[in-house]
Amino acid sequence: MDRPGHALPRPERRAAxxxxxxxxxxxxxxxPAHGRPGPHRTAPDARDHPHRGGPPATKPKDADxxxxxxxxxxxxxxxxxxxxGLALLAALSASRGRPGENAGALWADIWRRFSLVxxxxxxxxxxxxxxxxxxxxxxxxxxxxxxxxxxxxxKILLVLGMVTAGGVNQFWLMPRIVRARREDDRSSxxxxxxxxxxxxxxxEVALGVAVLAVVPFLGGSARTEAGSEAAxxxxxxFALGAVLVLTLVASLYMTVxxxxxxxxxxxxxxxxxxxxxxxx
Numbered sequence: 001m002d003r004p005g006h007a008l009p010r011p012e013r014r015a016a017x018x019x020x021x022x023x024x025x026x027x028x029x030x031x032p033a034h035g036r037p038g039p040h041r042t043a044p045d046a047r048d049h050p051h052r053g054g055p056p057a058t059k060p061k062d063a064d065x066x067x068x069x070x071x072x073x074x075x076x077x078x079x080x081x082x083x084x085g086l087a088l089l090a091a092l093s094a095s096r097g098r099p100g101e102n103a104g105a106l107w108a109d110i111w112r113r114f115s116l117v118x119x120x121x122x123x124x125x126x127x128x129x130x131x132x133x134x135x136x137x138x139x140x141x142x143x144x145x146x147x148x149x150x151x152x153x154x155k156i157l158l159v160l161g162m163v164t165a166g167g168v169n170q171f172w173l174m175p176r177i178v179r180a181r182r183e184d185d186r187s188s189x190x191x192x193x194x195x196x197x198x199x200x201x202x203x204e205v206a207l208g209v210a211v212l213a214v215v216p217f218l219g220g221s222a223r224t225e226a227g228s229e230a231a232x233x234x235x236x237x238f239a240l241g242a243v244l245v246l247t248l249v250a251s252l253y254m255t256v257x258x259x260x261x262x263x264x265x266x267x268x269x270x271x272x273x274x275x276x277x278x279x280x
Contacts, residue, residue: 071128078124083208090201104189108177136221138228146225151217158211165204170259178263
């Protein structure tokens with residue numbers, strides 16, 4: 001029995017942990033508590049969150065991927081329409097047996113209209129080619145110091161050969177076709193449109209086929225072979241590209257204007273020759 005006045009000490013009762021809620025562990029010394037940085041951790045930097053304080057870091061890369069896709073498809077479509085259209089028209093002009101009286105005038109219109117289509121294709125191929133060359137070639141010297149550059153150089157020379165053949169048609173044959181048509185010289189018109197013009201076109205087609213034969217060898221990149229840095233787009237790059245494209249458009253426009261001027265000059269040449277008058 002307990003003595004009066006001397007109560008026994010009650011045992012200390014520990015609170016039982018609540019079900020479903022584990023006891024919160026005490027963080028060790030130096031660790032952050034309640035999300036606050038500890039003594040060995042600095043505040044979060046803006047670099048940890050690239051989307052804060054500026055545009056995402058992947059935006060230029062995504063834009064380059066879109067431009068690669070657009071210019072790549074433009075290059076392919078422009079080349080196919082250019083080379084394929086020339087081959088088709090040249091084959092059609094040679095498939096006719098004996099041409100009719102109006103065949104020369106008909107083919108004069110066909111060649112004139114397709115010449116405009118070919119100029120658009122040339123502009124598309126050159127514009128897309130500038131972008132693709134900049135992406136894969138870091139310096140001019142890489143055109144002859146790398147395998148990719150050598151094949152690209154061969155392709156460029158072949159395309160320039162095609163442009164030269166097209167210049168022969170624009171500056172030499174087309175003015176003579178216009179002159180023959182204005183003089184109603186059907187024989188000369190048929191010779192020019194069904195014989196001379198297709199011969200030059202077949203030369204363009206042969207060069208175009210050679211270009212297509214080189215394309216499978218353009219794998220990789222001259223930048224990778226030379227160990228140079230990857231191409232990075234910027235405002236200055238786009239500004240320079242815009243200047244080059246505008247220069248190209250101006251040159252194509254001057255080509256059309258010069259061809260028309262030569263055609264008018266050739267047509268007006270016979271009228272400038274004075275007609276001799278019989279002496280009385």
